[in-house]
Amino acid sequence: MNFASIAFFAFFITVYGLYWALSRPWQNRLLLVASYIFYGAWDWKFLGLIGLSTILDFFLGKQMYAASDPKRRKSLLLVSLIINLGMLGVFKYFNFFAGSLVSLLTPLGLQPGWPLLNIVLPVGISFYTFQTLSYTIDIYRRKLAPTDKLEDFALFVSFFPQLVAGPIERASHFLPQLMSSRRLTFEQMSRGSFLILLGLFKKVAIADGLAQSVNAIYNVSAAGTVGTLDIILATYLFAIQVYCDFSGYSDIARGLAKLLGFDLMVNFDTPYFAVNPSDFWRRWHISLSTWLRDYLYIPLGGNRKDERTTYRNLILTMALGGLWHGAAWNFVYWGLYQGGILCVHRWVAGAKPSIRPAVTLTDKIRRACMIVGFFQITCYGWLLFRASSWSQIVAFSDRLFFHPTWSTPTIPTPSLAALAGIVLVLVVDLAHYLSGTSVFYRIWPIYRRAALYAALLVVLLMGLSNTGNTFIYFQF
Amino acid sequence: MQFLNDSPQPQSSLAAQAATPSTDRAQENSQGLRSQTSTENPFGKKRPTPWGSLVKLSLWMLFWLTLVDICINWLFAYPDVLDQYPSSLDRYFDYGRSIEGKVSRMVNNTVDSSDPIIAAGWIDPQSWRSLPSVPKDDNDLLLAYYGMSFAEDISLALGELDDDITLRGIGGPSAPPNHSYAAYMADEAGRNADVALIGVLTSSVKRMRSLSGMSWSYEHPAPYSYPYYQLNSSGNLVAVEPVISSASEFVSEFNRKGPQWQRFLAQMTQYDVAFDAVVFNESWVDNSALLRLIRRGWANRVRQRSDYGLYDAVTGFNAEAVEIKTLKVMLSDFVATARDNDQLPIILLISDSGYGDSLYKVLSPHLQSLDTLSLSTHELVPSDNPANFIDDGHFIPAANYKVATALQEMIADTDVANE
Numbered sequence: 035m036n037f038a039s040i041a042f043f044a045f046f047i048t049v050y051g052l053y054w055a056l057s058r059p060w061q062n063r064l065l066l067v068a069s070y071i072f073y074g075a076w077d078w079k080f081l082g083l084i085g086l087s088t089i090l091d092f093f094l095g096k097q098m099y100a101a102s103d104p105k106r107r108k109s110l111l112l113v114s115l116i117i118n119l120g121m122l123g124v125f126k127y128f129n130f131f132a133g134s135l136v137s138l139l140t141p142l143g144l145q146p147g148w149p150l151l152n153i154v155l156p157v158g159i160s161f162y163t164f165q166t167l168s169y170t171i172d173i174y175r176r177k178l179a180p181t182d183k184l185e186d187f188a189l190f191v192s193f194f195p196q197l198v199a200g201p202i203e204r205a206s207h208f209l210p211q212l213m214s215s216r217r218l219t220f221e222q223m224s225r226g227s228f229l230i231l232l233g234l235f236k237k238v239a240i241a242d243g244l245a246q247s248v249n250a251i252y253n254v255s256a257a258g259t260v261g262t263l264d265i266i267l268a269t270y271l272f273a274i275q276v277y278c279d280f281s282g283y284s285d286i287a288r289g290l291a292k293l294l295g296f297d298l299m300v301n302f303d304t305p306y307f308a309v310n311p312s313d314f315w316r317r318w319h320i321s322l323s324t325w326l327r328d329y330l331y332i333p334l335g336g337n338r339k340d341e342r343t344t345y346r347n348l349i350l351t352m353a354l355g356g357l358w359h360g361a362a363w364n365f366v367y368w369g370l371y372q373g374g375i376l377c378v379h380r381w382v383a384g385a386k387p388s389i390r391p392a393v394t395l396t397d398k399i400r401r402a403c404m405i406v407g408f409f410q411i412t413c414y415g416w417l418l419f420r421a422s423s424w425s426q427i428v429a430f431s432d433r434l435f436f437h438p439t440w441s442t443p444t445i446p447t448p449s450l451a452a453l454a455g456i457v458l459v460l461v462v463d464l465a466h467y468l469s470g471t472s473v474f475y476r477i478w479p480i481y482r483r484a485a486l487y488a489a490l491l492v493v494l495l496m497g498l499s500n501t502g503n504t505f506i507y508f509q510f
Numbered sequence: 511m512q513f514l515n516d517s518p519q520p521q522s523s524l525a526a527q528a529a530t531p532s533t534d535r536a537q538e539n540s541q542g543l544r545s546q547t548s549t550e551n552p553f554g555k556k557r558p559t560p561w562g563s564l565v566k567l568s569l570w571m572l573f574w575l576t577l578v579d580i581c582i583n584w585l586f587a588y589p590d591v592l593d594q595y596p597s598s599l600d601r602y603f604d605y606g607r608s609i610e611g612k613v614s615r616m617v618n619n620t621v622d623s624s625d626p627i628i629a630a631g632w633i634d635p636q637s638w639r640s641l642p643s644v645p646k647d648d649n650d651l652l653l654a655y656y657g658m659s660f661a662e663d664i665s666l667a668l669g670e671l672d673d674d675i676t677l678r679g680i681g682g683p684s685a686p687p688n689h690s691y692a693a694y695m696a697d698e699a700g701r702n703a704d705v706a707l708i709g710v711l712t713s714s715v716k717r718m719r720s721l722s723g724m725s726w727s728y729e730h731p732a733p734y735s736y737p738y739y740q741l742n743s744s745g746n747l748v749a750v751e752p753v754i755s756s757a758s759e760f761v762s763e764f765n766r767k768g769p770q771w772q773r774f775l776a777q778m779t780q781y782d783v784a785f786d787a788v789v790f791n792e793s794w795v796d797n798s799a800l801l802r803l804i805r806r807g808w809a810n811r812v813r814q815r816s817d818y819g820l821y822d823a824v825t826g827f828n829a830e831a832v833e834i835k836t837l838k839v840m841l842s843d844f845v846a847t848a849r850d851n852d853q854l855p856i857i858l859l860i861s862d863s864g865y866g867d868s869l870y871k872v873l874s875p876h877l878q879s880l881d882t883l884s885l886s887t888h889e890l891v892p893s894d895n896p897a898n899f900i901d902d903g904h905f906i907p908a909a910n911y912k913v914a915t916a917l918q919e920m921i922a923d924t925d926v927a928n929e
Contacts, residue, residue, distance in 0.1 A: 264896075499806045
């Protein structure tokens with residue numbers, strides 16, 4: 035059930051109407067049933083996996099908290115890690131690793147005959163696995179007390195607005211909200227509605243409107259025939275597409291949650307205004323980057339040891355972060371690239387780089403140049419992310435850096451809605467960036483706010499004729 | 511790397527911000543945009559109550575939306591005069607007009623005084639009398655082609671490459687195989703042709719469960735009709751003939767909106783999966799630019815819903831779909847009929863942009879079993895390369911010549927060319 039569909043609209047309206055007519059325990063039960071219906075709409079068989087993960091971590095969490103023996107606590111954590119990561123490994127990575135190993139061994143004359151699994155990747159498994167892992171790890175670290183109510187925990191794992199593509203919530207942030215009574219304020223309704231409008235606008239008008247142009251270049255089977263300008267344009271457009279697709283989803287998820295009386299964490303904070311890789315990861319997919327920091331980078335040693343270990347930790351964290359996105363080598367390359375530029379930035383800027391406020395005109399110009407410059411570096415990363423094969427990465431990189439051909443671009447022009455939407459999203463993000471808050475419009479005069487909403491709505495209506503695509507991050 | 515900064519030393523403000531889940535509430539508080547009373551703002555002015563603000567906001571939004579609607583209608587007004595060509599933006603904001611609304615602008619009192627699209631594509635042998643039915647020269651070949659603009663462009667390129675080929679072409683805008691097959695069967699004069707070529711456009715296979723170029727080509731309706739084919743229990747084709755079958759009949763019935771027109775609409779409702787009353791019927795919605803945008807979105811959803819079960823961008827065509835089964839029988843009939851008439855049948859599969867080799871994949875076993883000449887354009891002109899297409903989606907001229915050359919060589923290797 036796609037957020038940008040009539041079926042979801044009908045589903046949400048029904049749930050919403052019932053939700054506010056019920057008292058809190060029944061509200062949670064309703065949301066749990068609705069979440070399972072929402073998830074089961076993809077494939078009811080996936081419900082078994084999410085159910086297993088929920089029950090397992092609920093009871094492991096309770097036992098872990100009650101146990102005083104560190105060895106027992108550790109072994110319980112290991113059980114949680116093995117089973118959760120095991121499910122992720124089997125369903126998401128088995129074919130990838132098995133296929134890669136076959137490719138590696140075949141040139142050596144070895145032909146392993148293990149079978150590939152004929153399985154479909156359960157939607158959102160990477161998101162809810164990380165969410166449940168944070169719960170058990172936090173209990174193990176004594177940072178969190180487990181919940182006593184299975185239904186609250188089950189809802190924490192499966193809450194439908196963020197179930198399939200995040201934000202990856204932390205139990206310490208979200209469980210208390212589930213356990214307390216809630217009331218709908220005017221502010222929440224207003225902000226929630228705005229976020230839903232903004233998210234739909236980003237997804238329907240921009241991301242879907244750019245997909246055809248990007249696919250036209252990245253799906254060419256003979257990558258060597260694509261011209262330099264086509265690669266540049268398609269990569270810029272993909273940078274916008276993936277941002278609008280993913281942040282659009284997050285906006286809708288947060289907006290829906292607000293209408294239900296919850297606050298989900300902010301997942302994007304004007305990422306393309308980043309001036310360096312460190313800044314970028316504070317702005318892009320914040321729920322994942324903080325998860326990686328807390329549960330992978332820091333346990334690896336973080337930057338507490340020597341520089342070489344810090345670099346290793348950075349590379350390893352980002353490579354695994356890349357692999358989290360999908361079972362394909364291009365995601366690993368993208369992760370390695372991100373790790374690499376973080377290392378280079380740390381090496382150049384020092385251990386504690388800081389971003390000074392731009393006060394003078396010279397500072398502001400320098401900052402603008404840094405933003406534009408770093409965007410180019412980000413975009414090359416998106417080329418790695420979007421590429422369909424290693425040979426395409428090589429061919430496109432060769433065309434960009436070593437053998438450019440400046441023929442007339444053949445990339446199809448994006449839809450008018452997407453072009454108008456890009457301008458509008460730039461205005462919105464610029465206002466957000468300059469004001470330092472995502473609710474910048476609240477201090478605007480009411481006629482100007484209304485003009486912004488109307489503009490978003492008009493471009494969204496224009497985008498309704500774009501071919502609908504599923505959200506890119508559903509595959510992760 | 512500050513985003514992963516785990517140093518025991520005090521973190522920078524940005525790192526600290528990332529360390530705790532950030533929500534709107536936190537952002538609002540940090541900006542002083544929220545206040546306890548909620549009727550005051552940080553700038554000291556009294557604000558109206560929330561519900562008062564909502565009413566004001568709604569009225570302002572209504573004002574802006576109305577203004578936008580009026581401006582679009584004024585700036586991008588679709589020209590009323592037939593010979594005045596609309597700009598691309600005029601067309602863009604008019605795509606959501608109802609089919610009936612669009613057609614009524616093109617129809618006049620007679621076919622001749624109407625837009626040329628009204629006369630295009632009808633399966634009406636009377637209108638084919640001016641087409642060549644014998645070769646230019648006794649030694650020449652007469653090639654009759656049935657299809658759409660793609661088939662026509664390739665055939666014309668073939669005619670340019672080979673002076674000894676005389677062309678006889680019958681087609682309709684984006685015509686589905688129903689149309690091409692029915693046109694071939696109805697073309698008695700075309701039986702004299704040495705070669706009969708049928709073009710199957712990949713994107714048009716989806717139109718097989720329709721009766722007219724109006725329902726599927728929502729944005730550019732072409733009113734021509736064609737039979738709807740079903741398979742009976744013995745696997746033979748059964749045609750549902752359209753109630754209106756010629757341009758003159760269409761113009762007359764459309765203007766009159768009499769019982770015949772109602773029967774045609776009823777027939778479309780029954781058989782045409784892409785027919786939708788909201789999309790088709792002229793109404794007051796046509797007057798609002800923004801409502802037209804909504805209808806255009808709705809029309810796209812209707813079209814996508816109609817595709818369901820036949821084609822998927824990842825898996826391609828469903829071999830079990832009724833359209834594919836019907837298409838196979840149509841192609842078999844076409845080959846058998848052509849052979850019965852001593853013609854050389856050629857099946858040309860045309861892969862338009864974005865469809866890859868999906869049609870070839872689903873039909874190639876059947877084509878092999880027919881043991882007939884066939885060519886799929888994807889082998890010569892990959893449809894995943896945008897360089898092979900012009901802006902309107904047709905092949906570039908070089909691609910047409912490439913396919914035509916392959917056809918020329920194919921024909922040259924047969925007895926027909928050597929007789």
